[in-house]
Amino acid sequence: MSLPSPSKETSFLIVGAGTIGLSTALHLSNRGYRNIVVLDRGATIPSAYSAGNDLNKIVRADYEDAFYATHALNAIQAWRTSPVFSPHYRQTGYLVTSSAAAPSKVTSHISRLVASISSHPSQPTSSITSLPTPSAVRGKVPHLTGPLTGWSGYFNSHAGYASAAPALKAVYAELLARGITFHLGASGDAVAILPDAETARYFPAPKSYIRTADNQIHYADVVVLATGAHTARLLPAAGAQLTAKAWAVGHVRVNAGEAARLRGLPVVNCRDLGFLFEPAPAGEEGGEEEWLIKVCAHGGGYTNTCKEHGSTSLPPSSAAENNAIPVEDEALMRRLLQEALPEFSNRPLVRRFVCWCADTADSEYVIDYVPGYEGLVLAGGDSGHAFKMFPIFGGWVVDMVEARAQKEKRWRWKAGSSDGKEDIDWRVGGVKDIKETSRKGDDLEAARARL
Ligand SMILES: Cc1cc2nc3c(=O)[nH]c(=O)nc-3n(C[C@H](O)[C@H](O)[C@H](O)COP(=O)(O)OP(=O)(O)OC[C@H]3O[C@@H](n4cnc5c(N)ncnc54)[C@H](O)[C@@H]3O)c2cc1C
The missing domain is CATH 3.30.9.10 (D-Amino Acid Oxidase, subunit A, domain 2)
Structure with missing residues (x-):
């Protein structure tokens, strides 16, 4: 399959103006691409169908895997410094605990997390505090008035949260100001990737196009599917690796x-109960x-x-x-x-x-060309941890398109089948x-x- 070698005139169609789609449009524009169109089935941005359409999201680099910790630390830097993103970031810190009822899976996960983040070379020194008892937790976070029964864990001061919907709105406004075209509602609702069995004789296969609910056909050199949990409705083959x-x-x-x-309350994440802001x-x-x-x-x-x-x-x-x-x-x-x-x-x-x-079964993102199509890219598999990467995710999509292949093995299209029931550690x-x-x-x- 010959993949398009992008020039600044290459046309891009991004399907889905959620977290990953908006980030991709922003990075394409930052790198000088001029021909960008974005579709979303939602009538407004953020869309009612976007996982990012929320009051706030945790921004933290606490990952067991140093690969994601490094990326998340880069993302935090962008949240702190970028003029578009920084108004929507609050570095309140991040409390990670387990309660008395926590299974050992939780406590061992927290031990691995703290070991990983506290030894990361880019994590600021003295940013991690061990909190082995409820009174140590209360001492660090005096806003907490409850019994904190059996709570123990740690506090990371180099983390916080993003105001999610306002951040999505800000990037959308920035893209509009740069002249990027959006089609929203029925005119942005992608209902088919063409050619399909019915239309193959009218279109020169294997190029891909999108048909929207208003029966328009959108052509582009590169089509990026950033449709989040909805992807397999449009591209059934993705259902073997993406589970909504x-x-x-x-x-x-x-x-x-x-x-x-409660001003200044850190994000409180009790790993066996839930989290609050x-x-x-x-x-x-x-x-x-x-x-x-x-x-x-x-x-x-x-x-x-x-x-x-x-x-x-x-x-x-x-x-x-x-x-x-x-x-x-x-x-x-x-x-x-x-x-x-x-x-x-x-x-x-x-x-x-x-x-x-x-x-995905291994919580890895998928950013790759879709086999069997020309110029069709899947950017997804967020696995519930992509919002923090909003300022940088699109850069990875553009890197992949420019390289014309996914060099990062873990982000490749996975042919294997997942039933979505795998134990996620x-x-x-x-x-x-x-x-x-x-x-x-x-x-x-x-x-x-x-x-
Ligand atoms: C409860 C909860 C809490 C979370 N908390 C965090 C957190 O604290 N920190 C963190 O980093 N991440 C968090 N996440 C994960 C984060 O929200 C997602 O990883 C991220 O939003 C996924 O981005 P996306 O672009 O893939 O999908 P989305 O943001 O869902 O975007 C998909 C877009 O595609 C559009 N679309 C779908 N189908 C079509 C179609 N056919 N045609 C046109 N448009 C279409 C939708 O309208 C939507 O706008 C959380 C998720 C959940 C559910």
Whole structure:
């Protein structure tokens, strides 16, 4: 297969304006490519279908694997210094703990994490503090008022969080200001990669084009699929290595006084329960008085296997289906709040939703040409840990396109088959299908009634 050698006139079509797609557009533009078009099925950016469309995301370089730690440290540097990204980064620090109930898988993972990050040559000296007891945890993070039963772990001051949706919006605004074309909603909703069996006789195979829901055909020299968890709906062959998996998110409302008291709270990640963040402004609907603490539950993730797609797991096609969370996750979130911030543990959880990622069996990203197509690139397999890489991820996609091959073996297209149930060593709990859970949401029934 002859792959296109890119020139500055090479045309690029990016399908998906989420975390990876926007980052790719930004890096292409930074390197002087002028012919870039981006599609997204969402009516606005960030899209309702993007895993990045969230209040905040953890930005940390604490990986067992020094390869990802190095990249994440580069990403943190970009979050701290880049004019587009830095307004959306808060270096509050990162508390990593286990609770009294944690299985040994969790405690040994934390031991490997701290060994890896504290010995990394680019991690600032004195940034890691060991916290072997609940009182040591409380001493380091006095915002925590709960019993912290059996909590032990460490604190990393060279980490924090990103305001996720505002960061996506900022990059989108930057790309618009640079004249990059976006098609959103039906005109950006990719429904087929051509040529398919029906259209092969009209198109010179094996070049790839995209058909959108408004029946337009989009041609480009290089088509980058950055469709996240939704990828296998468009490219079924990707379903053998990408499994759509969801995790639950909820929020607790706090008032301005409570938010002020919790200002500077580090990201609290209790690896067997869940994680929570410093309160953030609720946005337009809440005005200045309303703030939200985002809370997430840990677990092995939920699949949504679809018979009509050969039992591949895919997110529901309507975003409204995501506005409810499994009751077991709500229970975990409340346990985390009881242990860490009990004054909020009985408040209603608001803005509940499940968020879909594209998981790989080994948690490695996939950035490679798709076999059997010319000029079709898959940029995904985020495995639930790509938002922190938002400032730099697109650079890897452009490197691969310029090199016309993926030099990094771990990011190559994987032909092997994954059932999505593999034991992931940094996660706790098994994988369940979301249809087997009982879910609770603010407006799932109402949303369904409107469909
Ligand atoms: C609960 C939860 C918490 C997380 N926390 C963190 C964290 O703390 N730190 C971290 O680093 N990462 C975190 N992540 C992971 C992070 O959000 C993802 O890794 C990242 O957002 C994936 O980016 P993406 O571009 O692959 O997918 P997305 O951001 O989902 O983007 C995919 C885009 O493709 C569009 N699309 C889909 N299908 C089509 C189509 N057919 N045509 C056109 N457009 C289409 C969608 O609308 C969407 O905009 C978390 C994920 C979850 C679920």
